[in-house]
Amino acid sequence: MRKRNIRIQVRLNDIEYEKLLNDIDKSDNNISDYIRKLIIDKEIKEKPDHDFLKILNELSRIGVNINQIAHNVNGLGEFDKNRYEQEADYLFTIVKRLKEKYL
Numbered sequence: 001m002r003k004r005n006i007r008i009q010v011r012l013n014d015i016e017y018e019k020l021l022n023d024i025d026k027s028d029n030n031i032s033d034y035i036r037k038l039i040i041d042k043e044i045k046e047k048p049d050h051d052f053l054k055i056l057n058e059l060s061r062i063g064v065n066i067n068q069i070a071h072n073v074n075g076l077g078e079f080d081k082n083r084y085e086q087e088a089d090y091l092f093t094i095v096k097r098l099k100e101k102y103l
Contacts, residue, residue, distance in 0.1 A: 020034075
């Protein structure tokens with residue numbers, strides 16, 4: 001049995017419909033999910049652009065590398081200063097790009 005058994009119909013003019021479609025496209029939801037979120041007062045966010053997802057992936061990779069460096073220091077007592085400095089420099093570069101693009 002369906003959880004949602006009430007169907008509604010809404011009439012919009014061309015401008016309202018175009019705005020709705022534009023907002024839905026930005027949020028990466030379908031019409032039903034978008035309207036449900038509006039009704040229950042959830043914030044509807046724009047989907048991140050490709051660059052943001054790429055940067056997020058790079059940050060994740062840097063985090064894994066730094067974690068491996070920490071693991072080597074803790075477990076083996078070895079510290080690869082060059083690798084650490086490379087990852088730290090790359091991290092600062094990524095943060096700078098994020099600030100330039102999104103702030």
